Amino acid sequence: MHDPFGALAEAIIYQQITGRAAATIHARVVALFDSEVETLAPEQILSATEEQLRSAGLSRGKTLALKDLATKTLEGIVPTLDELETMDNEAIIERLIPIRGIGRWTAEMLLIFRLGRPDVLPVGDYAIRKAFGLHFREGEFPTPREVTEHGERWRPFRTVASWYLWRSLSLK
Known part of the structure; x- marks a missing residue:
C-alpha cells in the first residue's frame, strides 16, 4: 500500500455493493480527474462537487464519507503510511473509526489486506x-x-x- 487515503477511499466505494459495480464506480470517480494514476488524492475529492461525485455513481452517504476522509487526511487525522507502520492494530482502528464511513470492519480489512497484519480476527464479519x-x-x-x-x-x-x-x- 502506498497511500492510506487511496486505500480507504476505495474501501468506502466498495462497501455494500458487488465488486463489479464498485470497480465501475471507482473507475468513474478516478476518471473525473485528469490523472494518470488510478488512485485518488484528498485534494481531488475536495475539489469535486457533490453532483460530480454522485454522477459517477456514488450515493450521497459515500460522497459525504469521501469528503470527510479527504478533510481528515489533510488535517493529519488519517495516519500516513509511515505512521501506520509504527502503530498497533487497536491504535489504527481507534484513529480511523471517527471518520464517516469507516467502522471497525473497514479498518480491520485495511489491516489485513493492505497492511498485511498477521493478527486480526474481524469478529463482526x-x-x-x-x-x-x-x-x-x-x-x-x-x-x-x-x-x-x-x-x-x-x-x-x-x-x-x-x-x-x-x-x-x-x-x-
Missing part, C-alpha cells in the same frame, strides 16, 4: 461468524464475543484463521 458457527458450534451462529474468546488460541496468527474461515465457506 458475517462470514467469519457463519464459518465459525459451522466449524465450532454445530451450525449455531456465534456472538462476536464467542469468536473473540475462541480466537485467542490462534494468536498471533488470527489473520490466517480468518482466511481459512472465509475460504471454508466456499468449500461447503
Whole structure:
C-alpha cells in the first residue's frame, strides 16, 4: 500500500455493493480527474462537487464519507503510511473509526489486506461468524464475543484463521 487515503477511499466505494459495480464506480470517480494514476488524492475529492461525485455513481452517504476522509487526511487525522507502520492494530482502528464511513470492519480489512497484519480476527464479519458457527458450534451462529474468546488460541496468527474461515465457506 502506498497511500492510506487511496486505500480507504476505495474501501468506502466498495462497501455494500458487488465488486463489479464498485470497480465501475471507482473507475468513474478516478476518471473525473485528469490523472494518470488510478488512485485518488484528498485534494481531488475536495475539489469535486457533490453532483460530480454522485454522477459517477456514488450515493450521497459515500460522497459525504469521501469528503470527510479527504478533510481528515489533510488535517493529519488519517495516519500516513509511515505512521501506520509504527502503530498497533487497536491504535489504527481507534484513529480511523471517527471518520464517516469507516467502522471497525473497514479498518480491520485495511489491516489485513493492505497492511498485511498477521493478527486480526474481524469478529463482526458475517462470514467469519457463519464459518465459525459451522466449524465450532454445530451450525449455531456465534456472538462476536464467542469468536473473540475462541480466537485467542490462534494468536498471533488470527489473520490466517480468518482466511481459512472465509475460504471454508466456499468449500461447503
